[in-house]
Amino acid sequence: MRGTTREEIFPLPEKGIDTAPFWEACNRHELVVQQCADCGALRHPPTPVCPDCRSFDVDWAEVPGTGEVYTYTTTHYAASPAHEDHTPYNVSTVLLDGTEDIRLITQVVDVDPEAVEIGMPVEVVWEDVNEETTVPLFRPS
Amino acid sequence: MPWNSDACIVGLGETEYVKQGEMTDRSEFELACEAIENAAGDAGVDIEDVDGFSSYANDRNKGSLVADALGIPEVKFSNKVWGGGGCGGSAAVMNAAMAVESGAAEYVVAYRALCQGQFGRRGQTQGIDYAEGTDAFAHSLGLETPPQMYALPAQRYMHEYDVPQEHLGHVALTSRAHANRNPRAVMHDREMTMDDYMDSPPITDPYKLYDCCLESDGACAVLVTSAENAADLPQPAVEITSAAQGGGPGWGSGVLSSHNMPLEDYPTSNAARVADRLFESAGLTPDDIDVAQLYENFTGMVLMTAEDYGFAPRGEAGKLFEDGNAIGPDADLPINTSGGNLSEAYIHGFNLVVEAARQVRGTSPTQVDDVEYSLVASGPGVTPHSGLILSPA
Numbered sequence: 001m002r003g004t005t006r007e008e009i010f011p012l013p014e015k016g017i018d019t020a021p022f023w024e025a026c027n028r029h030e031l032v033v034q035q036c037a038d039c040g041a042l043r044h045p046p047t048p049v050c051p052d053c054r055s056f057d058v059d060w061a062e063v064p065g066t067g068e069v070y071t072y073t074t075t076h077y078a079a080s081p082a083h084e085d086h087t088p089y090n091v092s093t094v095l096l097d098g099t100e101d102i103r104l105i106t107q108v109v110d111v112d113p114e115a116v117e118i119g120m121p122v123e124v125v126w127e128d129v130n131e132e133t134t135v136p137l138f139r140p141s
Numbered sequence: 142m143p144w145n146s147d148a149c150i151v152g153l154g155e156t157e158y159v160k161q162g163e164m165t166d167r168s169e170f171e172l173a174c175e176a177i178e179n180a181a182g183d184a185g186v187d188i189e190d191v192d193g194f195s196s197y198a199n200d201r202n203k204g205s206l207v208a209d210a211l212g213i214p215e216v217k218f219s220n221k222v223w224g225g226g227g228c229g230g231s232a233a234v235m236n237a238a239m240a241v242e243s244g245a246a247e248y249v250v251a252y253r254a255l256c257q258g259q260f261g262r263r264g265q266t267q268g269i270d271y272a273e274g275t276d277a278f279a280h281s282l283g284l285e286t287p288p289q290m291y292a293l294p295a296q297r298y299m300h301e302y303d304v305p306q307e308h309l310g311h312v313a314l315t316s317r318a319h320a321n322r323n324p325r326a327v328m329h330d331r332e333m334t335m336d337d338y339m340d341s342p343p344i345t346d347p348y349k350l351y352d353c354c355l356e357s358d359g360a361c362a363v364l365v366t367s368a369e370n371a372a373d374l375p376q377p378a379v380e381i382t383s384a385a386q387g388g389g390p391g392w393g394s395g396v397l398s399s400h401n402m403p404l405e406d407y408p409t410s411n412a413a414r415v416a417d418r419l420f421e422s423a424g425l426t427p428d429d430i431d432v433a434q435l436y437e438n439f440t441g442m443v444l445m446t447a448e449d450y451g452f453a454p455r456g457e458a459g460k461l462f463e464d465g466n467a468i469g470p471d472a473d474l475p476i477n478t479s480g481g482n483l484s485e486a487y488i489h490g491f492n493l494v495v496e497a498a499r500q501v502r503g504t505s506p507t508q509v510d511d512v513e514y515s516l517v518a519s520g521p522g523v524t525p526h527s528g529l530i531l532s533p534a
């Protein structure tokens with residue numbers, strides 16, 4: 001079946017013990033990254049242990065929600081019937097401001113996908129998928 | 142510590158390879174059994190003497206079940222390499238060799254069976270409603286399929302080193318030229334020119350249709366035993382001269398979901414550390430390699446793998462392939478000589494292991510003269526990457 005809403009096209013995130021705080025912050029339209037409560041190192045995607053100091057104590061740091069396109073792809077093919085009316089679309093990794101090297105996989109929207117390029121400055125735009133789930137997408141800033 | 146096993150590959154087994162969906166008379170499980178039987182038969186080893194089973198990735202055909210189906214009297218080793226994609230192909234052979242070397246088992250078969258037509262195509266999503274754990278940070282945010290996942294490092298690689306699209310195209314042309322010398326290849330008798338490549342439909346930039354591996358049905362296997370046993374068997378023994386598996390920090394899910402590998406490592410195949418160990422352990426350098434099978438799920442990764450292995454400086458692997466440089470037995474370094482994942486069949490790259498062994502035996506459809514060292518590099522971009530150097534025993 002062809003998809004029209006995001007919920008029909010892409011799978012929803014399952015909120016696990018390690019990952020729920022990220023998605024709950026998204027619901028509040030806050031972009032957060034896991035931060036070691038002991039050494040302060042940022043990490044993503046979420047894990048229960050700090051790979052720098054092995055601490056199990058976790059904080060979450062809010063980041064500005066801006067960054068630049070680190071790499072991207074323009075997807076032209078439909079990976080399922082649900083995707084058929086959605087192509088072409090962008091998928092990017094965005095290097096987040098306020099971090100040294102944290103990248104978030106996301107989609108750059110509100111622009112012709114063919115116009116997206118490496119180094120493009122972008123800002124978060126929140127897409128409320130349904131009542132339980134909001135995802136961080138980005139648009140040129 | 143150098144690799145200090147003298148275990149050998151003594152049997153090669155393959156089923157026929159067909160386009161995904163065309164294998165309608167036999168199940169994937171049956172193909173696994175058939176490939177294993179063929180490997181034992183080729184080796185001249187009684188199937189009842191096979192006592193170990195080794196596979197990788199998400200092979201559905203568990204060693205324990207395959208052993209039951211084949212009437213194996215006693216299983217002594219059954220093992221699967223963790224990790225995504227075809228990265229564990231060489232590692233499955235390495236584990237088989239370690240089982241033999243330790244005495245845990247005597248005849249260990251490493252194998253992979255894959256019928257995408259029976260279980261869902263890799264290039265398609267499977268209609269799941271929820272993505273779990275780390276996968277949610279990819280799938281729920283738009284990054285769902287392997288061509289997309291592997292497009293991201295390729296795009297960054299091309300940006301950093303100013304690599305033209307044609308360099309990817311030459312990788313595809315190389316595999317196709319070799320498939321045209323291989324009657325067993327799915328794409329045999331299908332010539333490809335650079336124009337064909339450039340005109341092929343865009344899939345997900347920078348990948349066009351011909352940058353992407355096939356989706357296939359089939360199975361293959363290699364039988365591993367000690368050098369002592371190998372000496373008494375009819376086929377020329379293929380020594381596992383060096384074997385290595387692993388990867389760098391942050392590459393656990395790598396391109397399959399994390400994409401937070403160290404920035405300096407990002408436009409690579411996560412293969413450099415394994416390659417260094419592989420060569421060091423054997424006391425060899427890239428110049429010593431006579432023929433190479435470099436896993437090609439997508440063309441861009443082949444370039445990065447070739448660079449990780451030291452066959453070319455960063456950003457310049459395209460020169461290994463351009464102007465037909467890697468095509469045919471007389472090439473400086475013939476690469477992917479059976480047609481590989483791109484043009485022979487996508488058996489999760491295990492067919493590349495079989496081809497690497499054939500080159501040592503002297504039975505490749507693109508046979509290189511006097512092969513002393515035959516290298517195979519299994520999948521890129523996650524941990525474990527794995528590789529083997531094979532040579533005449």
Ligand SMILES: [Zn+2]
Nearest residue numbers: 036039050053
């Ligand atoms: Zn820490």
